[in-house]
Amino acid sequence: MNLNLYIWRQKGPDDQGRLVRYEARDITTEMSFLEMLDVVNEQLVKNAEEPIAFDHDCREGICGTCAQVINGVPHGPREKTTVCQLHMRHFSDGDSIYIEPLRARAFPVIKDLVVDRGALDRIIQSGGYISVHTGGVPDANTVLIPKDDAEAAMDAAECIGCGACAAACPNGSAMLFTASKVAHLALLPQGRVDAARRVCMMTETMREEGFGNCGNHYECQAVCPKGIKVHFIAKLNREFIKAQAKHLSGKSKKT
Amino acid sequence: MTLEGKVPAGPLAEKWDRRQQEMKLISPANKGKFTILVVGTGLAGASAAATLGELGYRVEAFCFQDSPRRGHSIEAQGGINAAKNYPNDGDSIFRLFYDTIKGGDFRSREANVYRLAMLSNAIIDQCVAQGVPFARDYAGYLDNRSFGGAQVSRTFYARGQTGQQLLLGAYGALSRQVGAGTVRLHPRSEMLDLVGVEGEAKGIIVRDLVTGHITPYAGDAVCLCTGGYANVYYLSTNAMGSNVTAAYRAYKRGAFFANACFMQIHPTCIPASGDHQSKLTLMSESLRNDGRVWVPKTKGDRRNPAEIPEAERDYFLERRYPGFGNLAPRDIASRAAKKVCDEGRGAGPGGRGVYLDFADALGLLGEENIRGRYGNLFEMYEKITGENAYRQPMRIYPAPHYSMGGLWVDYNLESTIPGLFVLGEANFSDHGANRLGASALMQGLADGYFIIPRTIAHYLAQTTPGRVKADHPDFRKCGEEVNIQINSLLSVKGRKTATEFHRELGKIMWDLVGMERNEDGLRKALRLIPELRNEFWENVSIPGSGTGLNQELEKAGRVADFLELGELMALDALHREESCGGHFRSEHQMPDGEACRDDASCCYVAAWQFRGDDREPELHKEPLSFENIELSERCYK
Numbered sequence: 001m002n003l004n005l006y007i008w009r010q011k012g013p014d015d016q017g018r019l020v021r022y023e024a025r026d027i028t029t030e031m032s033f034l035e036m037l038d039v040v041n042e043q044l045v046k047n048a049e050e051p052i053a054f055d056h057d058c059r060e061g062i063c064g065t066c067a068q069v070i071n072g073v074p075h076g077p078r079e080k081t082t083v084c085q086l087h088m089r090h091f092s093d094g095d096s097i098y099i100e101p102l103r104a105r106a107f108p109v110i111k112d113l114v115v116d117r118g119a120l121d122r123i124i125q126s127g128g129y130i131s132v133h134t135g136g137v138p139d140a141n142t143v144l145i146p147k148d149d150a151e152a153a154m155d156a157a158e159c160i161g162c163g164a165c166a167a168a169c170p171n172g173s174a175m176l177f178t179a180s181k182v183a184h185l186a187l188l189p190q191g192r193v194d195a196a197r198r199v200c201m202m203t204e205t206m207r208e209e210g211f212g213n214c215g216n217h218y219e220c221q222a223v224c225p226k227g228i229k230v231h232f233i234a235k236l237n238r239e240f241i242k243a244q245a246k247h248l249s250g251k252s253k254k255t
Numbered sequence: 256m257t258l259e260g261k262v263p264a265g266p267l268a269e270k271w272d273r274r275q276q277e278m279k280l281i282s283p284a285n286k287g288k289f290t291i292l293v294v295g296t297g298l299a300g301a302s303a304a305a306t307l308g309e310l311g312y313r314v315e316a317f318c319f320q321d322s323p324r325r326g327h328s329i330e331a332q333g334g335i336n337a338a339k340n341y342p343n344d345g346d347s348i349f350r351l352f353y354d355t356i357k358g359g360d361f362r363s364r365e366a367n368v369y370r371l372a373m374l375s376n377a378i379i380d381q382c383v384a385q386g387v388p389f390a391r392d393y394a395g396y397l398d399n400r401s402f403g404g405a406q407v408s409r410t411f412y413a414r415g416q417t418g419q420q421l422l423l424g425a426y427g428a429l430s431r432q433v434g435a436g437t438v439r440l441h442p443r444s445e446m447l448d449l450v451g452v453e454g455e456a457k458g459i460i461v462r463d464l465v466t467g468h469i470t471p472y473a474g475d476a477v478c479l480c481t482g483g484y485a486n487v488y489y490l491s492t493n494a495m496g497s498n499v500t501a502a503y504r505a506y507k508r509g510a511f512f513a514n515a516c517f518m519q520i521h522p523t524c525i526p527a528s529g530d531h532q533s534k535l536t537l538m539s540e541s542l543r544n545d546g547r548v549w550v551p552k553t554k555g556d557r558r559n560p561a562e563i564p565e566a567e568r569d570y571f572l573e574r575r576y577p578g579f580g581n582l583a584p585r586d587i588a589s590r591a592a593k594k595v596c597d598e599g600r601g602a603g604p605g606g607r608g609v610y611l612d613f614a615d616a617l618g619l620l621g622e623e624n625i626r627g628r629y630g631n632l633f634e635m636y637e638k639i640t641g642e643n644a645y646r647q648p649m650r651i652y653p654a655p656h657y658s659m660g661g662l663w664v665d666y667n668l669e670s671t672i673p674g675l676f677v678l679g680e681a682n683f684s685d686h687g688a689n690r691l692g693a694s695a696l697m698q699g700l701a702d703g704y705f706i707i708p709r710t711i712a713h714y715l716a717q718t719t720p721g722r723v724k725a726d727h728p729d730f731r732k733c734g735e736e737v738n739i740q741i742n743s744l745l746s747v748k749g750r751k752t753a754t755e756f757h758r759e760l761g762k763i764m765w766d767l768v769g770m771e772r773n774e775d776g777l778r779k780a781l782r783l784i785p786e787l788r789n790e791f792w793e794n795v796s797i798p799g800s801g802t803g804l805n806q807e808l809e810k811a812g813r814v815a816d817f818l819e820l821g822e823l824m825a826l827d828a829l830h831r832e833e834s835c836g837g838h839f840r841s842e843h844q845m846p847d848g849e850a851c852r853d854d855a856s857c858c859y860v861a862a863w864q865f866r867g868d869d870r871e872p873e874l875h876k877e878p879l880s881f882e883n884i885e886l887s888e889r890c891y892k
């Protein structure tokens with residue numbers, strides 16, 4: 001099939017950027033979306049033109065590196081599917097496809113479809129972990145974890161950190177991302193010890209990084225390639241209120 | 256030069272303790288004076304950087320992805336082994352050690368593998384403490400599953416995403432140190448050379464992939480945790496960015512490269528669907544617990560699988576290996592699949608595939624149960640192929656997956672360059688000629704969490720902290736050489752893309768240095784690869800410049816190194832006159848087609864020393880001795 005592509009080209013952070021039209025010819029239904037872009041890029045390189053820059057690595061839907069906005073939707077039209085796992089059989093000959101970078105205040109564009117998602121790392125650095133040193137920990141079976149709790153923690157832990165949630169949100173909020181980490185660790189007994197500190201630090205960093213607040217639009221859940229549910233945001237809110245209450249009653253010092 | 260493995264004396268089970276006693280320590284007050292450069296933040300690198308940071312060293316950590324959380328380790332699906340013996344099925348440290356040595360076809364160091372088995376339990380404890388949500392049973396205890404090449408259940412897992420969860424655990428620990436200021440993170444940064452000063456590793460040259468700046472970094476020691484090189488075959492299960500550049504450039508600076516030809520070809524991957532194919536997707540080995548592998552008995556039978564009656568199917572693994580059946584180890588299962596396809600009995604486009612059929616298991620257990628076990632894999636299969644494996648058999652084909660070979664290291668994980676340590680898949684150490692499932696994650700984390708913190712201290716204790724600074728003339732020289740290479744790549748301005756060269760190299764490697772090798776083919780590869788390399792340097796096209804983000808330039812630099820590595824692999828494969836593990840030489844097989852290992856003359860590690868672009872590298876041998884187990888034929892019948 002042949003397609004009309006309108007792709008965002010931007011030389012660098014200071015460039016204005018614009019949509020440029022390309023034709024993708026002889027695309028087969030077995031190709032993945034990124035393989036379709038490979039075909040376009042190969043042709044550009046052969047013509048000594050600069051190829052379209054885009055991020056990708058595993059092409060298996062797990063590393064979270066790829067993320068583009070396809071026809072207005074981060075990761076494109078298929079539910080629970082990253083761009084790299086999206087295949088061309090879901091498009092038809094003659095289709096026009098608009099491809100843009102993830103757009104959020106906290107994700108400046110580096111080039112073309114490549115954005116800087118370092119803000120997500122900084123949210124984790126501010127508290128998205130359990131404070132344990134290597135060594136000196138008890139046997140793994142000392143703490144029993146009910147299967148349902150372990151499964152619920154895993155549901156949250158599946159987040160691949162692609163940032164689609166923030167790009168889909170009208171407020172540019174990274175709430176689903178932050179909530180999934182808060183919930184994953186708060187649901188486990190090991191994670192309770194520093195749960196209050198964690199939720200406070202992470203939400204504070206989220207705000208500082210320029211992400212907005214959750215307005216209950218649920219666009220994040222709709223585009224999440226791992227199907228992470230917004231009820232984890234409710235969990236985050238409960239954790240946050242608990243932490244504030246604890247702080248107010250002076251039981252725990254906020255560090 | 257004799258290769259000194261530096262294995263401690265004494266009984267196997269006491270060696271690591273003894274080494275720890277012998278080694279020097281650094282006092283807490285002094286650790287902060289030392290800078291350690293950790294290149295790579297996959298499982299090996301993230302665990303190392305985090306732990307070294309916790310201990311108080313100053314750590315600089317580099318990766319080429321935009322975040323450490325995206326390292327290739329994140330792709331691992333199946334699980335991680337440990338000798339916990341929680342299921343009480345007879346496992347022990349010795350048994351894990353034995354299985355790993357035997358699985359590796361007796362081409363690894365006993366002492367290293369024993370230490371790995373010993374540390375395996377502490378890894379699970381550590382990961383649970385970090386909050387890794389491993390699978391649990393209804394009583395709340397950790398659950399285990401079985402994996403190829405073992406008769407006990409010792410594999411811990413987190414759904415089909417064990418690597419992801421382990422890496423997020425290590426990434427959490429690393430992030431905590433970044434927050435604490437002990438580790439400085441350099442994402443989107445690629446190491447392009449190693450700087451040696453007076454024969455010791457004292458720094459690296461790094462290209463910032465966003466700005467294009469070339470920056471020297473000085474340190475008191477360097478840890479390479481840069482992963483494997485299966486992408487030399489172009490198509491592999493590895494992430495697109497996985498490459499050999501850091502390891503290969505260290506090789507060119509004097510680190511020996513060991514067992515380059517030992518490559519694992521994984522039997523259960525989704526077959527390529529055409530020339531546009533950019534990578535191959537692994538379908539977890541665990542599928543072989545319930546799927547049956549078959550092809551039609553008759554050549555060229557193109558019927559729909561459902562129309563092929565039972566009597567006209569060949570369940571070739573069950574037929575040839577009744578003892579292990581569909582669970583035969585990877586190298587054996589892969590070769591068997593290739594053989595039936597070579598006979599013209601393959602399924603799917605181009606006849607490059609075999610069926611993995613769940614019909615019996617679906618009948619026996621019902622769709623619900625199968626969905627419970629493999630739901631995410633069936634879903635992934637459908638996304639990629641558009642086929643529903645509940646209704647028709649999957650098609651699978653072998654694909655390059657894991658490099659057992661890598662930079663040579665001694666028992667302390669130190670390469671032949673003092674101060675250069677190599678961890679994880681990038682080193683050659685623990686898997687011999689074939690790796691068993693669920694053991695790479697274990698090795699990467701053992702190296703990073705528990706081994707390197709001890710052994711690097713011993714090295715550092717004998718040096719003066721901060722002795723070499725990045726303004727040392729050797730850094731300037733090395734940086735200039737990197738610039739020259741980048742500029743020569745950019746100035747070729749040819750007509751073929753780096754990907755085209757990569758694809759051609761991959762084809763040579765797959766056809767001639769792949770699952771089955773022979774002398775003629777290897778000699779041919781040794782002719783073709785340099786030809787292709789010459790053409791590359793005359794005709795590669797890289798638009799754009801060296802400043803700013805230039806993904807074609809990154810790709811071309813990696814392909815340039817693969818074009819040299821491929822030759823080294825062929826050379827290594829040619830010299831090893833035996834068949835063992837992932838290395839199958841058709842001249843060396845039993846009458847029934849099984850691999851024929853030669854312990855009398857080939858029981859050694861082959862370590863290659865670079866001697867210049869125009870000269871053949873020099874081979875050094877580290878003999879392997881087996882004092883605690885008997886060398887035996889590796890039989891899975």
Ligand SMILES: Cc1cc2nc3c(=O)[nH]c(=O)nc-3n(C[C@H](O)[C@H](O)[C@H](O)COP(=O)(O)OP(=O)(O)OC[C@H]3O[C@@H](n4cnc5c(N)ncnc54)[C@H](O)[C@@H]3O)c2cc1C
Pocket residue numbers: 294295296297298299300317318319320323326327328329330331332333334335417418444445446447480481482483492493494497498500501537656657678679680681692693694695696697699
């Ligand atoms: C699909 C798949 C499934 C697997 N499943 C399992 C499993 O179930 N169990 C198991 O035990 N093993 C499994 N493996 C193997 C295992 O995942 C890998 O061997 C292991 O994760 C390697 O870890 P590592 O830390 O050594 O390297 P990697 O995770 O590959 O990390 C390499 C790091 O080095 C960095 N890097 C590389 N080059 C440079 C450079 N020049 N400059 C700067 N940084 C650089 C990268 O950015 C990255 O951070 C699987 C492998 C694949 C491909």
Ligand code: FES
Pocket residue numbers: 055056057058059060061062063064065066067082083084085
């Ligand atoms: S490239 Fe890894 S998730 Fe798409």
